[in-house]
Amino acid sequence: MPKEETLYDLAELFKVFGDSTRIKILWALDEAEMCVCDIAALLNMTQSAISHQLRVLKQAKLVKNRKEGKVVYYSLDDEHVKEIFKQGLIHINE
Amino acid sequence: MPKEETLYDLAELFKVFGDSTRIKILWALDEAEMCVCDIAALLNMTQSAISHQLRVLKQAKLVKNRKEGKVVYYSLDDEHVKEIFKQGLIHINE
């Protein structure tokens, strides 16, 4: 069994995945880089809600961003996300 | 992008993984079938707390149990758990 701290970090990571809004954001960003307002429009949610969640995702190092004028574009910062999601989907479809 | 319901289910699954007590239980059960009181002793937690969490894990179809006299043994009910954890660990160690 890995040490306490590692298991705690693992739980923290999955906690980030444990919200459908964040899952949707990650899935959207896996398909294309997007700005905040486009994500908000796509998911039919407020800009504020999306911005808050993007912060959580950024802190977890799952997304990165770049600024272009007044627009901030977000994209995935981890190539394992999709793989983890796939494994999860396998479990669900059983 | 998968349909709404699928993403919701995916988030629900990760929510179950998003607690270090449950992560520990799953990791322990991956190594060996165990009864409730042994898990409680191993994790240094109350029998009640473990029992509550085992129920969550059972509902998520992640563990199964068998009764032998007054003792209930729990074991993993999904072979993808370890794989998902591994992917998560890869992300953490970056």
Place this chain on the structure above:
DNA sequence: TGAACATATGAATAATTGTTCATATGTTCA
């Protein structure tokens, strides 16, 4: 039968969290 034990469960509590609302920051452009 009754004591001892293993487990399950419901209520209560404290802590965490997702969204909203209001507003601040920063950029573009007329």
Place this chain on the structure above:
DNA sequence: TGAACATATGAACAATTATTCATATGTTCA
């Protein structure tokens, strides 16, 4: 400069949740 726009952020609120405590259920065995 000032209006319009994109984004970030802090406070507040409602909802969810992990643990504890008390207790119920069910089993073994003397």
